[in-house]
Amino acid sequence: MKGKRTLYEIYWEILTFCRTPRTFTSIIHRCSLNSDIGQEHIGFLLGKGFLSRYEDEGANLHRTTDKARPFLDSFREMYLELYNRGPEFKL
């Protein structure tokens, strides 16, 4: 995903992507982040316990934990709600 995103949108994107175990490279590629920023965000999510890191066949993988579920659910419901509320754009 490209474009100007807020911090929470980036967190949501990383966590959604990591429901399936992912390497650091695939996360920063998918979320269009540079290495330093990616490291910072992933470090924050690991610190919160929203992501877990483990090694599998020599690869360092990141996976979203159950602890992230309230954040993911709230984010999704809030965004769906704010999108559906109010008038639609039509020509």
Add this chain to the structure above:
Amino acid sequence: MVRVFRGENMINETFNRLSREMRSFNSLILMNIAGAGLAVARGISFIVRNVHPMVAARMILWPEAIMVGAALAGCALMFRWLIMGAEMMDEYQDVREGASGHENGAEDSATELIVQNMAFYRDHRESMGSLILGSRITGAFFLVTAALQVQYVVSVLGSGSAFEAAFVLLGFSLILILGLAGVYIPRLFRRYEATWDRRLQESTEAEKKLGELLEGSS
């Protein structure tokens, strides 16, 4: 009223809404590009028509030269407008193509599309201002041109041949349509801006709640 987005129908409605909005916005960019393209074409034909007498006379005719200079400057601006519209359309295609499924389910897929549209809007908010300005200037230019041609069109309709009258009417209609489109397109962009500005504002409020949630989870 707080709606709970769990039902399949609700998600389908969100997808339909996203699909309609994205189609509408894509059409708006296309209209903008078509308007800019026609404006550039019209500008080039004006330049050629005014350069021709100078080439025939093999000297600089100042009234024509000044008009050609002004038209060149106008064309450069309209060309910039055209390129900006094309770039916006290219980037919007990426957003539309991103709508093709999500391995984590329909709700996440819809949320991702919303986030992508928001990111696109944040990125292009300023360019939309330029497109609106370009459209307004071009619209005003063509409406003034159409007003100046009214007398000529009436005289041709009164005394010219049917072929000449049809030809003049066609040209006049094109200028009038471009003028009206130039005035109407900014209104549509404003409507798009109003829709997404409201959503961005509400997302800021949602962020506060998400921030509290993150703080509470440590």
